[in-house]
Amino acid sequence: MNNVIEIKNLMKNYHTKEGEIEAIKDINLEINKGEIISLVGPSGCGKSTILSIIAGLDKDYFGNIIKNKDLKIAYMLQSDALFPWLTIYENAILGLKISNELTKENILYVDNLLKTYNLYDFKDKYPKSLSGGMKQRVALIRTLALKPDLLLLDEPFCALDQQSRLLISDDVYKIIKKEKKTVILVTHNIEEAIIFSDKVIVLSKRPTEIKKIIPIDIKNKEDVYIRRKDENYNTYFDLIWKDLDKNE
């Protein structure tokens, strides 16, 4: 099977005291192995809800999510989701500890990740003493430690300033590509969507449906700076911008 996950006729309604709100109308999506796709759309359009449903955190929906039974999904959230009372190392192995997978092999894997991404010297320090970028890398290692088949990134850089954002997205992109991960990225940043993805999915405002799927055909797959300089970058930007519902 080449696709990691398939979403069929996904629909979701919210129930509030004021009434029923149609949140997601009809989403059909297929994600192939090793692919990075982005979901972009106006704020409040239910991007994060889709991730929650894929991750199995939200079970209140209609439709089918077709995936392999033992497909491992890992979630990465905004930058400050490290636990301040744990050391960097303890943070990195948190997921393994929770799921009782603290085997020798896995510990070695985490050690290697920490070494590869220049964090090993800081493993006994606490998050407070790390820069924003380093914290983000630790969060990514914590996610990778679980050896997920599918990585869900929910606005992973939105708490950062512009400079850190550029540096860290470069880091994260390289790591994802090197570890050959399949990724769904949720963002409201068009630039981020283009430089990360193989495919950008433009979502409409609520009730959410897919407005357009834009394949991003940039040859370079290693460096976000080079990807940003691609001759087609502006064309992609305009395409996405044109289809994006504006909140007015």
Add this chain to the structure above:
Amino acid sequence: MSNKQKEFLKKEKRKKQLIFFFQILLVILFLSLWELLVNYEILNGFIYSSPSRIFKTITNLIQNNNFFIHIYVTLKEIFISFILGITLGFITALILYEFKMLAKIIDPFLTMLNSLPKVALGPLIIIICGANVKSIILMTLLINLITSILSIYNGFLNTDEYKIKLLKSMNASNLQILTKLVIPSSYQTIITSLKLNISLTLIGVIMGEFLVSKQGIGYLIVYGKQVFNLDLVMSGIVILAIISFILYKFIVILENKLLKHI
């Protein structure tokens, strides 16, 4: 280290010393002014006592062997009520957190109990428990427990939603979410409620001792009042002030240890 840095550190150190110096100076000034005013009979020493009289009273108490018994009794009551209050408060808060429905049901009753002046229950407690230590501890628990429950529960409620989501995505059990996230992220609130708890415990214990005791610092103060020995009353107050200061310091040390990295 550069000279500028050295200079900066020196300055910071000097600032600290200066603050400490003025604090000591303030105490000395206050005590000598008090002593002098009484000495020159501007203040009536019989009512206002004086540092030297207090000192003499405390030495007398120590020589008569009573002093440490009173302190021991009061400290024991404080210790028991404090530990009970914080433990029961913690456990109740956990139960409320796990069963939010229950929390909603008892919310108005907790609020009512919280704002009720607990001294009003004093006579009732004495009749139920008798004029003994049990009454004092129950009285104190009524005063410190509700506040502990409410503040720790609120701390639990303030746990970062994102982090809960993160743990859930790792398939964490409810117990794991509690022990790995909800409790550790509430350290700050728990420490704050310890601080609040210690002063409420002192209030409760002394109030209890006023009502029923035969020993303890509260008893010393009441007894001093009854025989019009105001030196004794003042000595009791001074001892209490010192005890509460020391207990508070203990919690600050605990705080620095627990919250070092946060």
